[in-house]
Amino acid sequence: MDTGTRWTAVAFLVGFCAAYSMWGGTETPIVAQKHSTKDTPEQPDLLGTKDPHAVPPQTPGAQSALKCKPFAVEFGEVPLGERRTATVQITNTSGAAITVLEIHPSCGCVHGRLEKTKIEPGQSAPMEVGFHADQGKRVGNLTLTLATDEAGHPRVVVPIMGKTRQEFTIEPALLRFGKLQKNEVKTVSAAFVRVDGKPFQIERVQTQNKDVEFEWEPIPGVSGYTLKATAKGARAGQFTEAAAIFTDHPTQKVISLPLVLDVAPEIVCTPSDVRADQLSDKSVAPFETVVKRQTAGRLEIESIKDSADIPMTFSAERINEASVRLKLQLKGAYPQRIPFGQFLIKTNCDAEPVPLPYRVIMPVPGKAKPATAPETKK
Numbered sequence: 001m002d003t004g005t006r007w008t009a010v011a012f013l014v015g016f017c018a019a020y021s022m023w024g025g026t027e028t029p030i031v032a033q034k035h036s037t038k039d040t041p042e043q044p045d046l047l048g049t050k051d052p053h054a055v056p057p058q059t060p061g062a063q064s065a066l067k068c069k070p071f072a073v074e075f076g077e078v079p080l081g082e083r084r085t086a087t088v089q090i091t092n093t094s095g096a097a098i099t100v101l102e103i104h105p106s107c108g109c110v111h112g113r114l115e116k117t118k119i120e121p122g123q124s125a126p127m128e129v130g131f132h133a134d135q136g137k138r139v140g141n142l143t144l145t146l147a148t149d150e151a152g153h154p155r156v157v158v159p160i161m162g163k164t165r166q167e168f169t170i171e172p173a174l175l176r177f178g179k180l181q182k183n184e185v186k187t188v189s190a191a192f193v194r195v196d197g198k199p200f201q202i203e204r205v206q207t208q209n210k211d212v213e214f215e216w217e218p219i220p221g222v223s224g225y226t227l228k229a230t231a232k233g234a235r236a237g238q239f240t241e242a243a244a245i246f247t248d249h250p251t252q253k254v255i256s257l258p259l260v261l262d263v264a265p266e267i268v269c270t271p272s273d274v275r276a277d278q279l280s281d282k283s284v285a286p287f288e289t290v291v292k293r294q295t296a297g298r299l300e301i302e303s304i305k306d307s308a309d310i311p312m313t314f315s316a317e318r319i320n321e322a323s324v325r326l327k328l329q330l331k332g333a334y335p336q337r338i339p340f341g342q343f344l345i346k347t348n349c350d351a352e353p354v355p356l357p358y359r360v361i362m363p364v365p366g367k368a369k370p371a372t373a374p375e376t377k378k
Contacts, residue, residue: 098118340359
């Protein structure tokens with residue numbers, strides 16, 4: 001991997017990494033963490049699940065007997081990339097033991113760790129609270145929310161104040177190109193300014209998306225540049241990436257700039273999502289849709305597969321030069337899984353497969369439709 005590609009990857013991680021871990025039993029630490037950097041590996045998912053519905057919701061009016069000291073944590077302004085930690089004592093003021101089930105951070109830049117999850121009456125447990133100064137974190141009001149096993153599953157909110165000291169500002173902090181048609185060209189701009197007003201140079205701007213190019217020009221009277229990003233809608237799909245801005249700043253040499261690009265495919269499906277009934281033998285009736293090419297030329301269906309690799313077949317009936325009617329058939333009994341998925345349709349029009357969402361309509365018990373669905377030929 002060359003140096004430029006490696007720095008681009010680092011910038012992407014700094015700008016986008018968001019992974020959090022939570023949960024634990026009475027003998028396992030609970031960790032709430034949504035950020036990771038090259039120096040801070042992502043914490044494991046301690047209970048093997050990240051299901052947000054695993055902890056029951058709070059009953060309106062429920063109050064916890066847990067008290068926090070201090071009530072809030074103030075980290076102040078922290079230099080970009082640095083970490084600060086503090087300790088909050090969690091005290092059980094009730095007459096029964098209380099177990100903390102979950103710690104949920106409001107942002108990927110904060111985390112909490114509680115070694116002792118079951119707190120006996122009158123006892124306290126220390127909780128580590130951390131703040132990582134991520135790029136773009138200007139708003140300083142954050143929280144850690146604890147869920148308990150008390151009646152009504154009340155929440156305990158720990159306010160956290162922390163801000164990242166920025167060497168540079170980027171406005172807007174996220175470049176959105178909006179919805180582009182195939183082969184459409186669009187340019188968006190951002191102001192990239194050094195906070196202390198000292199002169200600096202942009203050495204280059206690099207992105208892994210070959211369909212996006214950057215140029216820049218100085219902003220008169222300001223230590224900054226207008227960045228102009230031009231996207232060419234050559235490939236269909238949604239792309240969320242980060243550009244790496246290389247500067248001659250003595251300490252902050254690379255700054256990430258997130259960008260979102262959504263390019264419409266050259267084909268359209270009608271309907272745009274398909275549904276079919278599960279039959280009495282657990283198989284699924286055929287799905288049907290019409291695929292149409294939006295530009296001049298002949299439409300050819302090259303391949304179709306299920307995104308979860310469920311075996312399937314399909315047939316294509318030509319309507320005209322630019323349109324075909326598809327009949328898609330999942331083979332055999334539908335597996336024990338969620339009742340929806342995607343077909344990936346590869347054509348001669350788009351470089352990448354176009355997703356076609358589908359849903360299997362599960363029968364009401366005792367009212368399954370007879371298994372009369374014929375298999376289609378590919």
